[in-house]
Amino acid sequence: MQLAELKVRLASFPRLPLAEYPTPMELLPRLSQELGRPVFVKRDDEIGPGLGGNKTRKLEYLLGEAQQRKARKVVTFGGLQSNHARITAAAAHQCGMEPHLFYFERRPARLTGNLLLNELLGARLHFVPLGAGSDGSMTLETTIRLVRWLAALQVGPHYFIPVGGHTWRGCLGYASAALEIDEQARLLGIENAWLVTAAGSGGTLAGLMAGLALLGSPLRLLGIDVGKLWKGFPVSIAALATEICARLGQPNPFDASQVPIIENTYVGARYGAPSPQGLAAIKRLARLEGLLLDPVYTAKAFAGLLDLAEGGVDCGSAATLGSQRQPRLGSDEPLIFLHTGGLPALFAFDGQEILHG
Numbered sequence: 001m002q003l004a005e006l007k008v009r010l011a012s013f014p015r016l017p018l019a020e021y022p023t024p025m026e027l028l029p030r031l032s033q034e035l036g037r038p039v040f041v042k043r044d045d046e047i048g049p050g051l052g053g054n055k056t057r058k059l060e061y062l063l064g065e066a067q068q069r070k071a072r073k074v075v076t077f078g079g080l081q082s083n084h085a086r087i088t089a090a091a092a093h094q095c096g097m098e099p100h101l102f103y104f105e106r107r108p109a110r111l112t113g114n115l116l117l118n119e120l121l122g123a124r125l126h127f128v129p130l131g132a133g134s135d136g137s138m139t140l141e142t143t144i145r146l147v148r149w150l151a152a153l154q155v156g157p158h159y160f161i162p163v164g165g166h167t168w169r170g171c172l173g174y175a176s177a178a179l180e181i182d183e184q185a186r187l188l189g190i191e192n193a194w195l196v197t198a199a200g201s202g203g204t205l206a207g208l209m210a211g212l213a214l215l216g217s218p219l220r221l222l223g224i225d226v227g228k229l230w231k232g233f234p235v236s237i238a239a240l241a242t243e244i245c246a247r248l249g250q251p252n253p254f255d256a257s258q259v260p261i262i263e264n265t266y267v268g269a270r271y272g273a274p275s276p277q278g279l280a281a282i283k284r285l286a287r288l289e290g291l292l293l294d295p296v297y298t299a300k301a302f303a304g305l306l307d308l309a310e311g312g313v314d315c316g317s318a319a320t321l322g323s324q325r326q327p328r329l330g331s332d333e334p335l336i337f338l339h340t341g342g343l344p345a346l347f348a349f350d351g352q353e354i355l356h357g
Contacts (some may be wrong), residue, residue, distance in 0.1 A: 001250050002212045003179060009248045010176050012062035013169065015249050016268035018056050018067060018091055019047035025184045025336065030288045035309050038190065038334040041291065042181060045298075045341035047278040053083045053341025056202055057173030058165030059091050065169060067095055069101035071159035075151040077102035077232040079227075079272050081296050084112045084164045084201075089123035099123040102147055104130050118285065126154060132342060140166060140201065140230045164201025166236075171207035175244055178213025191218045198301035199223035199261055200271075201242025202237040203231075204340065209237070209259070210244035213252050219336075222329070223261040224304035227271035227298050234259040268303040272296055272348060277303035282346075282354065286302025295349060305337055306328070 024043045032039045048056025066074060074092045078085045078101070085101045092099035094329075101118060107127040111119050118125060128150060138146075140210045147270055151160060165171070185191055195212075199205045205223040223237075230236060234256040245252035268275025277297035285291050285302060293299040308329045329335060346354065 001248075002217065004210075006214055006248065007281060008122055008173060012067045012173060013061055015060050015294070016064040016067060016095065016159035016350070018063075018094075021047075021048055022184060025181070025188065026077055028291070029288045031172070032284070034288070035335075037332045040188070040193070040334065040336045042184075042338045045339040045343065048087055048091065049094055050086050050117060051341075053087055054338070055084040055165055056085045056091070057177055058203060059087060061163075061172045062159075062161050062170045063091055063095055064184055066097065066159035069098060069159060072099045073100060073155055074160035074161060075100045075102065075147075075158045075207045076161040076163065077104070077147045078163050079103070079107055079296070079332065080108065081272060081348055082163075082340075083114060083116045083340070083342045085123075085275060086117050086121070087323075088090055088161060089118050089121040093121060097159070100126060100151065102126045102128060102150065103216065104105040106130055109253070112347070113318040114344045115346055115348070122315075125186070127242070136228050136231055138230070139217075139232050140236045143230075144322065154300045162201075164203050166201045166203040166240065168240060168247050170212075171203045171210070171240060171244050172247075174204050174207025175211035175214070175248065177207050177354065178217065179215065181208075181336070181338075182212065182215055182217040185219055190336070193336050194220050194222060194223050194329050195336045195343065196301065196305045196329075197338040198297045198340055199237075200227050200229070200297055202260060204338070205259070205261065206237045206240035207244060209241040209254065210212075210248070210252070213241075213291060214245060214248060214250055221260050223259075224266050224301040225261055225265060226300040228264050228267040229271050233263060234261060236279065237261065238275050260276070262304060266300045266307070268300065274353065275300055277305065277307065281306060291348065292341075292343055293339075294345040296345045297342045298340060302337060304336060309335060
C-alpha cells in the first residue's frame with residue numbers, strides 16, 4: 001500500500017489529538033560507541049497527558065470513538081504500575097469523562113508510582129484480588145471478557161478499553177507510528193535497522209507489525225516480552241495485526257509463528273517485579289546517556305536489546321523468533337529502541353533495590 005493511501009485510510013477513523021508528532025528519534029552516541037553500531041531511541045515517552053507514554057497514540061483513536069458515542073465513563077484495567085491506566089485517567093478527564101481503573105490485586109497499603117498519580121488524577125480505582133491473567137493461565141481475550149462483565153456490574157454504562165488499548169482501533173495508533181518511524185529511518189539512512197520494543201499486552205507490537213507490513217518497510221521488528229502474562233500470547237498478537245490490516249483495507253493474515261517476539265527470556269521473576277538485567281540496564285543507560293528507563297517495561301526490553309546486541313545466536317526467520325530461539329541482532333545494523341515511557345513506576349520501588357539490586 002502506498003504511503004499516501006495509508007494515511008488517508010488512517011485519517012478516516014475518529015481521532016482525538018493528544019500530542020504533537022513526530023516524536024524525536026535521537027542517537028545515543030556513547031552507547032553507540034560501546035556497541036560499535038548506531039543506537040537510536042524513539043521518544044514516545046515524551047507524549048501525552050499525565051506524564052505521558054506510548055499509550056497516548058492508542059487513546060487518541062479510542063477516546064475519539066468514546067467522544068463520538070458521547071460516553072460519560074471510561075473503564076480499563078492493568079497491572080498495579082500500568083502506564084496505560086494512568087494515561088487513560090489523565091486523558092479521560094481532559095475529555096470530561098470519568099475514568100474507572102480495575103486491578104486484579106489487593107489494594108496496596110500505600111499507593112506509589114502510577115497508583116499515586118491515578119489517585120491524584122481522581123480516577124476511581126477498583127481492586128478485585130482474583131489474580132486473573134497475571135500468572136499466564138488465561139488468554140488475553142478471556143481476561144478482557146471477564147473485566148467487561150465486572151465493569152458492567154460495578155460501573156454501569158461506559159466505554160470499555162481493554163488492557164493496554166488492545167483493540168484494532170487502539171492499535172491504529174501504532175500502525176500510524178510505523179509510518180512515522182519508517183520515514184525517520186529513511187531520512188537518517190538507517191532503513192536496515194532493527195526496531196525493538198517492550199511487549200506487555202502486545203498492542204504496540206501488533207500495530208507496528210501491521211503498519212510496517214502494509215508499507216513494505218525494510219525495518220526489522222522485535223518485541224521483548226516483559227510480563228509472561230498471557231496464555232497463547234503470539235496468537236493474540238497475530239490476530240490483532242491481521243484485523244488491523246483488514247480494517248485498513250488490505251487483508252494480510254498473520255500466523256502466530258510470524259510474530260517477532262521473545263517470550264519469557266527477559267521477564268525475570270514475574271511481571272511488575274524488577275529483574276537484575278533490567279536494573280543493570282537502567283543504571284547503564286542513565287550513566288551513559290542521562291536517559292531513564294522504568295523497571296517494569298522499558299528496562300526489561302532494553303536489557304534484551306543489550307543482551308541480543310552483545311551475544312546470542314544469529315537471527316533466523318520470523319518463525320525462528322516465534323519458536324523461542326534467542327536471536328542476535330546482527331553485527332553492525334543500526335538499532336532503534338522504542339521508548340514507551342513509564343517513568344512513574346521507577347518511584348514505586350525501593351531506591352536501594354534500584355541502585356544495588
